[in-house]
Amino acid sequence: MRKFDAIIFDFDGVLLESEFEGNRQLAELLTDLGHRTTLEEALKYYVGLSGQEFIAAIEARIGVSLPPQFHERRTEQSVRALREGVRAVAGSVDFVRSLPPELPKAVASSSSTRWIRGHLDHLGLADAFGEHVYSGREHVERGKPDPDLYLHAAEQLGVDIARSVIIEDSEVGVTGALASGAIVIGLAAGTHCLDGHDDTLRALGVRNIASNFDEVRGLLGLA
Amino acid sequence: MALSIAPRMADPATRLGNVREQLARAARAARRKPDEVTLVAVTKQRSAAEIEPLIAAGVTDFGESRVQEAEDKWPALLAAHPGLRLHMIGRMQSNKAAEAVQLFDAIHSLDRPSLLESLVSAGDRAGRFPNVYVQVNIGAEEQKGGVAIDALPAFVEQVRGSPLPLLGLMAIPPMGLQPGPYFALLAELARRHGVAELSMGMSSDYPTAVMLGATVVRVGTALFED
Numbered sequence: 001m002r003k004f005d006a007i008i009f010d011f012d013g014v015l016l017e018s019e020f021e022g023n024r025q026l027a028e029l030l031t032d033l034g035h036r037t038t039l040e041e042a043l044k045y046y047v048g049l050s051g052q053e054f055i056a057a058i059e060a061r062i063g064v065s066l067p068p069q070f071h072e073r074r075t076e077q078s079v080r081a082l083r084e085g086v087r088a089v090a091g092s093v094d095f096v097r098s099l100p101p102e103l104p105k106a107v108a109s110s111s112s113t114r115w116i117r118g119h120l121d122h123l124g125l126a127d128a129f130g131e132h133v134y135s136g137r138e139h140v141e142r143g144k145p146d147p148d149l150y151l152h153a154a155e156q157l158g159v160d161i162a163r164s165v166i167i168e169d170s171e172v173g174v175t176g177a178l179a180s181g182a183i184v185i186g187l188a189a190g191t192h193c194l195d196g197h198d199d200t201l202r203a204l205g206v207r208n209i210a211s212n213f214d215e216v217r218g219l220l221g222l223a
Numbered sequence: 224m225a226l227s228i229a230p231r232m233a234d235p236a237t238r239l240g241n242v243r244e245q246l247a248r249a250a251r252a253a254r255r256k257p258d259e260v261t262l263v264a265v266t267k268q269r270s271a272a273e274i275e276p277l278i279a280a281g282v283t284d285f286g287e288s289r290v291q292e293a294e295d296k297w298p299a300l301l302a303a304h305p306g307l308r309l310h311m312i313g314r315m316q317s318n319k320a321a322e323a324v325q326l327f328d329a330i331h332s333l334d335r336p337s338l339l340e341s342l343v344s345a346g347d348r349a350g351r352f353p354n355v356y357v358q359v360n361i362g363a364e365e366q367k368g369g370v371a372i373d374a375l376p377a378f379v380e381q382v383r384g385s386p387l388p389l390l391g392l393m394a395i396p397p398m399g400l401q402p403g404p405y406f407a408l409l410a411e412l413a414r415r416h417g418v419a420e421l422s423m424g425m426s427s428d429y430p431t432a433v434m435l436g437a438t439v440v441r442v443g444t445a446l447f448e449d
Binding site: 049050051052053057145146147171172175176178179180181203204205 | 249251252253254401402403404406407410428430431434435436
C-alpha cells in the first residue's frame, strides 16, 4: 500500500455497530407490525438505503403502505440509540486511540454531525477527531457515493487525498472513496457484514480488504 | 446413465436479468431511480440470431462501434422491430457520416470539429439529425478518441450552435486504473456544462458508473458471456 498522511473514517458500520443495531430493530419492528422479517433479510434488502428509497423498498417487499406507527417507532428508536449509545465495532475504539496524536484524522459520514458527535461521546472518542467531523448532509452539496465529502475532509485536514486512507464498509461508501482517488480499505468487521461482503467490495474495485482492525493495522504497517 | 456435471450456460434473458438487477441495485444505493438509467446492449460482433433474444426480452437500445457492420446487420432488425434505438459508440470516421445519420438515433463518439461538420452536412442532406454525446478523452490518453478536457468548453459551444441535439458527455476510463475518479470527473464536467446525460460504464464497471451518475451504460460482454 502507498504511504499515507491521514486516515478518514466512515462512521456507521466502521466505528459504530449502528448498521447491525438499526437493522435488528428494523426487523423487530416490522415483525411486530405483522410483517415477519429476519435480521438477515433486513440486512440484505435495506442496508444502505435511506429516505424515500428506504420506505419504498420496504413497502415493495411487504406489499402494503407502512402505517404511521412505523415512522413514530423508528424515530423513538433513533432518539433512544443516541441517548443510550450503541456498541462500537470490535476493536475500533482501541484502534483510533492507538493512532499517533499528530496523525491527521477525520470522520466522513452520511449521518448528521449530531449523531456522530453524540456517539463519539458515548464511545469515549469525543476528542479524537477535533473539528474534523464531516457530514454528507451538512458539509457538501452531494453526499456519498459522490466523492465530494472525502475531498472536503482531506482539504480541511490539509492533506492530499491521494495520500489519505479511507476506511469504509458499504458499497456506496467505497464507491465514493475510490472515486476520490484515496487509498481505500474495505472493512468487513461490523456484525452487519454478511458472508461474501468482502467479495462485493472487491467487485467494486477495492484491493485492500480487512475483516478486523488488526488487519487494518497490518495493511497500514502499524502492527 | 451418466449425469452431466457440465455447468449450464446462462441464457440471454437470465444474463439480462442479472445486469438489470445489478443496475437497479446500484441506482437505489445512490438514491436514484433505476429507470433513470438506459441500458445500451453492445452488439458489435454479435449476429442477428444473438441479438433477437435480447429484443424479445425487452431491450430497446443497442450499440454498435462500426458503421459498416451496423449497416449490414441492423436495417433488417429495425424493420422487423419498430421502436428500437441504435447508438453509435465507437470511434467514427467522417466519411461514414451519411450512413450514420440515416441509421443511428444517437452518436456517443462526437469528438472533433471535422466530424461535427460532416454530421451536420449529412444531416442536412438526409433531413435527420441524430442526438449526440461529446466524447471526452478523460484519461488524456494519446491512443484514445475524445476531445481533450481543456478543449471541451469551446467544442461544447460549437455543438450547441449546430442542429445536432447535444444530450451529454461520454467517456471511457483508462484500462487497468480505478474508473471511479474518471466517472466522477466526467459527472463534474457535465454539471459544469449543463448537460444532463452521462454515457459511462461498461461490463466491468457499470455499477460504479451508475452510482456516480451514469444515465446510459454500454454493456456487451456481461449480456453475452458467462
